[in-house]
Amino acid sequence: MIRDDAGAVTPPAPSTGRSRYVPAVLDALIPGTGHLLAGRRRLALLFGLPVVFLAALVAVAVLTTSTYRLAAEMAADEALFGLIVAQAFLLVWRLAAVGSSLFNPRLPRPGIRDSIPIVLLVLLIVAPQVYAGALTQATRDAANEIFVEEPPIPVAALPSFTPEPDPGFLEPASPEPSDEPSPTPAAEVSRINVLVIGVDAGVGRNTYLTDTMIVMSVDPVGKTVSMLSIPRDMVDVPLADGRKFRGKINGLAAYARHHPRQFPGSDGTGSDVLMGALGKLLGIELDYYATVNLGGFVTVVDTLGGIDVNVERAFCDPAYDEYGFTRGFSITKGRHHLNGNQALGYARIRKAAGESDFTRAARQQEVLSGVRDAIIGGKFLNNPLGLVKALGKTVSTNVPRKRLPEFVDLAVKIDRKSTYRTVVKYPYVRGAYDGRGSIQVPNIKEIRKLAKRLFPTTGDAPDKAFKVGGGTKTGKGTTSGVGGCGGGTTTKPKPKPTPKPTPKPTPKATPKPPPADPTPTPDADPTPTPPPPDPTPTPAPTPTPESTPTDGPGKGN
Secondary structure (H helix, E strand, O other), rough: EEEOOOOOOOOOOOOOOHHHHHHHHHHHHOHHHHHOOOHHHHHHHHHHHHHHHHHHHHHHHHOOOOOOHHHHHOOOOHHHHHHHHHHHHHHHHHHHHHHHHOOOOOOOOOOOHHHHHHHHHHHHHHHHHHHHHHHHHHHHHHHHHHEEEOOOOOOOOOOOOOOOOOOEEEEEOOOOEEEEEEEOOOOOOOOOOOEEEEEEEOOOOOOOOOOEEEEEEEEEOOOEEEEEEEOOOOOEOOOOOOEEEEEOOOHHHHHHHHHHHHHOOOOOOOOHHHHHHHHHHHOOOEEEEEEEEEOHHHHHHOOOOOOOOOOOEEEEOOOOOOOOOOOEEEEOOOEEEEOOOHHHHHHHOOOOOOOOOOHHHHHHHHHHHHHHHHOOOHHHOOHHHHHHHHHHHEEEEEHHHHHHHHHHHHHHHOOOOHHHEOOOOOEEEEEEOOOOOEEEEOOOHHHHHHHHOOOOOOOOOHHHHHHHOOOOOOOOEEEEEEOOOOOHHHHHOOOOOOOOOOHHHHHHHHHHHHOOOOOOOHOOOOOOOOOOOOOOOOOOOOOOOOOOOOOOOOOOO
16 A cells, blocks of 8 residues: 555556656656656655756846856856856756656556666766766866966065076166156056966977067956057066066066076066066056967867958968968958967968068957957857866966956957057167167157056046057958968079079080189189188178067077
């Protein structure tokens, strides 16, 4: 005899597949619905109410929060951990509801023939839920790689240590001329200043040179963003503590990493030292940094499905042979849709005719705008987990996760028409050559004036000369007009000039010299001796206002 929920004795019902498995399947989908179908109302409320409560919370969050802000809020470690706990609870709750329907006391106990469908049903519940939990944990791990916690100070045990000057790279502190106007009063809402650092640590590179340095400043009041690129070969940059770094600025972070005792209080990454130096150079306070590995950048762009960029000038570099390109890289003027390899080539090339470090810096700013447009345009929804994983291997930042939703809201509201961009170039720096190689000597006074025009007080618009978007093309980018250029440009011009000049001089000039051979031979030996003096004057190049910097230990482009 079997008792029902009310305690009444009822005879056992015949074992039918429908009476056992239909409620179980419904409970697997939404706990409580199977019990409701079977007339077990109290159990339906018990299993259904917690699920309805969770569903209501999710619905409120989705309806009251934008997709971008919701994604940013879910990047918090507490939110991801809470999601894992909720998924574990839901798994246990679903299994309990299904078990209650399978082992309904109104039905006979399941027999051996029921074991296979029961196992299959349990697997259909457990496998997707475990997979979802694994994806959430992978997202949490990737987010933890992106948002670095404050590392321990490596020289904390030496609080009284005073850094000493390094005759090769560091100069002692010296008073700066104070001919600047009185400082502007601080605004109630300050700018958000972030240093974006591109480290060219791709294939075949073992150095840590910060070849890309872009200061991004967001005005939360005026809803504008300003971008300023710093030349990598700039020297004699003042440090935050008053000293001067004599080496090229793209080597400062690596120098700080390898000489932590010279920078007491540093976090050991070198990025904070570079951030302090560039803040001192520009006369502003840099709040955060974000380091980008240019090699991993390819995966980020590919995960987004490509980015759209506006190419101001066509160029071709036949020597570029990296990241999928073997015959050079060329691109036409106009709006283009670039994949990861193409976007990286567009952002890295500087040896094409008419291109330099300064034009490359402007292109890198355009690529950053393209990535922003792709993410805000919803392309992150194509593969959100893949994007987070790619970012985890590519980006690290000290931006607090709790501020991420605020930054995302600003990114959505600020478009290209509210973007201002420029590059520190001549006359703000002067090209020169000395023992440090090809260098850029800064005019610090003029650079700070430039920074004031680009980063004014919040609420005030930056100088219109730096505005982007007036003639900027919009719409979908084309996938044509991008490819190689090495084969076509190098082989065609050569065969035409060579055959014509060679045949004419050879037959006429050869018959005359033979009789004079014995006499010139003794004189011909001293003639090869002059070439040695020729290479000696070559090491003294003439500097140009915008001399093209050298790569250093890196490779080609």
